[in-house]
Amino acid sequence: MAATTDHEEHTDARASSPAPRRRGGGRIAAAVSVFGELLITAGLILGLFVAYSLWWTNVVADREADKQGDKVRDHWAEDRGPVGLDTKDGIGFLHVPAMKNGEVLVKKGTSTKSLNNGIAGYYTDPVKSALPQDKKGNFSLAAHRDGHGAKFHNIDKLKKGDAIVFETKDDWYVYKVYATLPETSKFNVKVLAPVPKESGTKKAGRYITLTTCTPVYTSRYRYVVWGELDRVEKVNDERTPPPELR
Amino acid sequence: MYGFIWRHLPGNTWIKALISLVLVLAAVYVLFQYVFPWAEPLLPFNDVTVDNQ
Numbered sequence: 001m002a003a004t005t006d007h008e009e010h011t012d013a014r015a016s017s018p019a020p021r022r023r024g025g026g027r028i029a030a031a032v033s034v035f036g037e038l039l040i041t042a043g044l045i046l047g048l049f050v051a052y053s054l055w056w057t058n059v060v061a062d063r064e065a066d067k068q069g070d071k072v073r074d075h076w077a078e079d080r081g082p083v084g085l086d087t088k089d090g091i092g093f094l095h096v097p098a099m100k101n102g103e104v105l106v107k108k109g110t111s112t113k114s115l116n117n118g119i120a121g122y123y124t125d126p127v128k129s130a131l132p133q134d135k136k137g138n139f140s141l142a143a144h145r146d147g148h149g150a151k152f153h154n155i156d157k158l159k160k161g162d163a164i165v166f167e168t169k170d171d172w173y174v175y176k177v178y179a180t181l182p183e184t185s186k187f188n189v190k191v192l193a194p195v196p197k198e199s200g201t202k203k204a205g206r207y208i209t210l211t212t213c214t215p216v217y218t219s220r221y222r223y224v225v226w227g228e229l230d231r232v233e234k235v236n237d238e239r240t241p242p243p244e245l246r
Numbered sequence: 247m248y249g250f251i252w253r254h255l256p257g258n259t260w261i262k263a264l265i266s267l268v269l270v271l272a273a274v275y276v277l278f279q280y281v282f283p284w285a286e287p288l289l290p291f292n293d294v295t296v297d298n299q
Binding site: 033034037038045048049052053056110112115123125126142143144145146147148152184186187188189191192211212213217218219220222224 | 247248249274277278282285286287290291292293294295296297
């Protein structure tokens with residue numbers, strides 16, 4: 001206790017006597033302290049940005065994806081006869097058991113704005129994607145690896161033979177993974193080709209291609225997974241999922 | 247800077263703390279709602295597609 005009082009008296013005494021000199025030093029000290037506070041503020045803002053990117057965008061995107069997914073399911077349930085393919089609201093749901101992320105709504109287009117809603121998009125550009133019901137072609141999809149729903153976050157968990165199931169109103173399309181490309185250039189649009197040669201295939205078939213960014217938290221490269229159609233199952237009245245999803 | 251703001255807030259310590267909290271929350275709201283959504287596409291963290299650009 002005594003020491004503290006002593007100290008306080010000491011500073012008081014010093015503060016009162018050389019007043020002019022202290023004012024000059026005070027200005028520099030104030031500048032340094034403002035600078036320091038700005039640095040702390042910048043650090044806090046960067047920290048908040050990380051929280052925003054990795055957490056908040058997921059919250060917002062999952063909410064939006066649920067809403068849009070419910071809308072598609074409602075349309076299916078209403079069953080308005082054999083209507084044409086509904087590409088506006090979404091064409092179906094992707095189920096990838098190995099990614100452990102439930103169902104992912106698939107819509108047309110891979111614009112940032114639409115992918116930010118926590119969905120997967122099928123390519124319209126630079127290579128137009130085929131659709132699952134097409135006789136031949138490559139059904140190519142993109143989704144976020146981190147943030148905005150992070151629907152393809154666990155794409156690296158996919159191994160050869162794993163199932164990728166695409167659910168439409170009337171059918172379950174069961175694909176099996178047969179090749180992965182853990183790192184490729186973002187300019188490598190050949191991976192989307194109707195016959196993706198890089199996956200080791202040469203003949204036309206019914207393929208599925210998943211693309212996202214890698215390594216996690218950056219988008220320096222792209223990660224690609226290819227699957228080939230194994231079989232198509234009709235959706236029954238209870239919408240019983242195929243064995244791969246049970 | 248923060249000291250300056252603190253000294254110019256009205257009221258006693260509790261009221262100042264309350265106003266500070268509101269100001270902090272307002273700042274976070276503006277960042278999450280406007281600043282970050284604007285900044286994010288400018289940063290190279292979230293491009294997932296392959297393309298020719």
